[in-house]
Amino acid sequence: MAVPRTAPILVASNRGPVSYTLGEDGSLTARRGGGGLVSGLSAIGPDANAVWVCAALGEGDREAARRAGDSHLNPGDTGGRQVRMLDIAPDVFAAAYNGVANSVLWFVHHLLYQTPVEPVFDAEFAEQWAAYESYNAAFADALAQEAVDEAVVLVQDYHLALVPAMLRERRPDLRIGHFSHTPWAPPDYYRLLPDDVAAGVLRGILGGDRAAFLTERWANAFADCCAAVLGAEIVRDGDSSGDRNRDGHGDGMATAVRFEGRETRLGVHGLGADADFLRERSRRADVDERLSTLRAQIGPGRKSIVRVDRTELSKNIVRGLLAYRRLLETHPEWRERVVHVAFAYPSRQDLAVYRDYTERVRRIADEINEEYGTEGWTPVALHVKDDFARSLAAYRLADVALVNPIRDGMNLVAKEVPVVSERGCALVLSREAGAYAELGEDALVVNPYDVEGTARALHEALRMSDDERADRTKRLAAAATALPPQAWFLAQLGAL
Numbered sequence: 001m002a003v004p005r006t007a008p009i010l011v012a013s014n015r016g017p018v019s020y021t022l023g024e025d026g027s028l029t030a031r032r033g034g035g036g037l038v039s040g041l042s043a044i045g046p047d048a049n050a051v052w053v054c055a056a057l058g059e060g061d062r063e064a065a066r067r068a069g070d071s072h073l074n075p076g077d078t079g080g081r082q083v084r085m086l087d088i089a090p091d092v093f094a095a096a097y098n099g100v101a102n103s104v105l106w107f108v109h110h111l112l113y114q115t116p117v118e119p120v121f122d123a124e125f126a127e128q129w130a131a132y133e134s135y136n137a138a139f140a141d142a143l144a145q146e147a148v149d150e151a152v153v154l155v156q157d158y159h160l161a162l163v164p165a166m167l168r169e170r171r172p173d174l175r176i177g178h179f180s181h182t183p184w185a186p187p188d189y190y191r192l193l194p195d196d197v198a199a200g201v202l203r204g205i206l207g208g209d210r211a212a213f214l215t216e217r218w219a220n221a222f223a224d225c226c227a228a229v230l231g232a233e234i235v236r237d238g239d240s241s242g243d244r245n246r247d248g249h250g251d252g253m254a255t256a257v258r259f260e261g262r263e264t265r266l267g268v269h270g271l272g273a274d275a276d277f278l279r280e281r282s283r284r285a286d287v288d289e290r291l292s293t294l295r296a297q298i299g300p301g302r303k304s305i306v307r308v309d310r311t312e313l314s315k316n317i318v319r320g321l322l323a324y325r326r327l328l329e330t331h332p333e334w335r336e337r338v339v340h341v342a343f344a345y346p347s348r349q350d351l352a353v354y355r356d357y358t359e360r361v362r363r364i365a366d367e368i369n370e371e372y373g374t375e376g377w378t379p380v381a382l383h384v385k386d387d388f389a390r391s392l393a394a395y396r397l398a399d400v401a402l403v404n405p406i407r408d409g410m411n412l413v414a415k416e417v418p419v420v421s422e423r424g425c426a427l428v429l430s431r432e433a434g435a436y437a438e439l440g441e442d443a444l445v446v447n448p449y450d451v452e453g454t455a456r457a458l459h460e461a462l463r464m465s466d467d468e469r470a471d472r473t474k475r476l477a478a479a480a481t482a483l484p485p486q487a488w489f490l491a492q493l494g495a496l
């Protein structure tokens, strides 16, 4: 049965606002989806007149998608939003999501390969790439079915890079934008990808009217890749004739890419923290309760260095722990006086490298506790079970927040902490996080690979006077909330 064309606004992302677990009795329990993308898109409320198309990620999701058929999910589960969850064959989904999106595109954009031995693009990858194409086609089909004439479609992230071009073929009347929540790789690194894949991803995104990013740096890198891989013409600020030298190092910010007779405009929208939501949510009773538990765990009179991440290779949790160990080694005065509260929540556990990384994080935390711990003091409090209320409690009490990713599209933790912090919190921030562009001035900035430098920054952060910390936190909070999710979403829509 054909789905009626009803939606004037469509959003497409791999992960949707809800995920389901299937009980043994066949019952489905709905939970809010996680990650930066879902936090940003949560601005799409029930009144937005939008349909959100996402993939079924696990068995529970697939069951919910099957029960809904071609219709939308039960609005009771989705906060009243209209959500269509695609039931994609499990092997196709696994190859597209684990194989291509998370093992290859994510690795390329975050510079995660150990290049002497990886990546290896063999026959298995060629099959995974075909699966990625059909997974993208499934989204393009669903969007083409749901959209009214001249609807606006916002396609999200690296999972769906081919959708804009595929959708344009099916529905040339639509206005299509793509938004990248990740960094974008520089051309030399991007070209690790097989040539057809490198070109395919760029052509896919260029099929839209607009491609947007979290910072100028990533937008420029995308333009550089279009020039290097496709020979596309780049339009830069104050230059309407195009960039002739095509070396990717023009002066101004890249504002459009011209390729095969079409022009795709580039944009930057630095997603900010949702101050109203965070302030209200972090004052609820469940957060108060966790705050008391955390305080007791840290112990009276001690300072805390807090980090909150998915257990994600790009987040650089291991070097963060090494820097903390180095701090205890070089500044014995902090022993017994500080606790590193590290939340490393499970992520992408289908991938062996993520499981290994999680193990490594645990091992190093244990080593530090064995090496330095005393009867009344555990130097590292590592928590691996996802608990949003406990994260907010940690934001409230943190003296120092450690955000040291190798590379990160934005990093919302860096923006959330200053908003929720009670007494002011010093931010140690990687210069490779997108958030650095907006928060760099009031943070203690580190090179994420430099463990020694990070240890020094932690020491500086712990020593910062209360007044300075409070002042900086105020400015950080203002910068962090400049473009809250609702405004971020409307800016994308408006620009299309």
Ligand code: G6P
Residues within 6 Å of the ligand: 015, 034, 035, 036, 037, 038, 102, 157, 181, 182, 347, 348
């Ligand atoms: C990042 C990506 C999102 C993704 C999130 C969580 O923020 O940009 O697209 O949803 O990580 O990752 P996951 O694989 O669990 O969806």
